Amino acid sequence: MSMKIKSITLVIIIFFSTIKAQSVVFQENYDNRFTPQEIGLPENMPYVKSIIWGKEGVFRKLDIGPDTRIEELQLRRKMLKHHQWIGILTLAGLAYQYDVGKKLYDGDDDEYWDSHYDRHKAMGYFTYATYMTGASLSIFAPPARKYDDNFSSIKFHRAMAVIHFSTMMAQPFLAKKAVEDGKRYNDLMDAHLKAGTVAFFALSLDALGITFFK
């Protein structure tokens, strides 16, 4: 091998070894850090969520929902945005309902009763509908990317949801029964007011918790 060829070979080897020693970027260009990974279902899914969206969940069996996990996550985001808005609307409606309902319950003003009873009833349907719509948006939303066991605002939200969901379910039932059953009217109206009070304050506390807790 001639001296010239040896020199050129040496230069090439040194050039590439220099590049490699100097630049880690060159080396790392080959890795897959920017290659999107397949997104699977999260671990530790809440029980209700796994019944609906788990591998063997109801929606999977019925082939309900988007085709890909990415579309599921995008749908989830939209559903939870609406859940927030509807939650605010429901809370405002319940505040009004609580105020009117309590005055009707006290019942010492016939004029107030005449002018507000139908309104209270109509608002009852409205808040029940908005509450259940908001709850459905959360319950039926596809699963998130992560679930953990830390106590956080979302855990608080879920705990409070059990309380306001059950009392919201009971509310119209108790009112209807009270109207139908004259003998137990007072007891059932007491229960209706208690359920309404718990629902309103639990939802208020929930909104404060989700807003101000970390």
Add this chain to the structure above:
Amino acid sequence: MRKLIAILFLQLVFAQGVSVAIDLEESFISYDGKHPAHNWTGISQEIKGSFIFDKDQPILSSVDLYVPVFSFDSRNSNRDSNMLDVIEDYFYPSVSFTSSSITKEKDQYYINGVIFFHGIKKELRLPVNFIVDNDIIVVDTNFDINLSDYNIKRPSLLTIKMRDQIKITFHLVGQI
């Protein structure tokens, strides 16, 4: 032949950098998010990539680091999931920083490079502090970025969006 000697000289200079073994127990990168209602911090210790350090001439050092965005933990999985949604980790799974040069002005080192986040590349110039103690190196930097610069739609809580600016803190401990 003079060129060959020059290249050999450069090779000798560059070869002095050593690869730093990153201590993943001690190192972390965090972001501080702010919302009128509360603040929070998300932390990741999954720092990956390469860090070549030149003890004698730090300005010849280089870094190429990245962190899977899924690894950030704010102790609230719902918030982490929201964060992953807005930065679309299913399309952009990592945030990375690759240095192009390191400069020293007065007593302060600056690392210049490119951050790649949410599919957007941006040049950054970050002030860095480092301490070398025997074979341990500790590197610290913190800086602010605006989410809007990276086309990230800010999440909102009760219709109020989180603050656009987030603070990034980077603490790396490594063995030379």
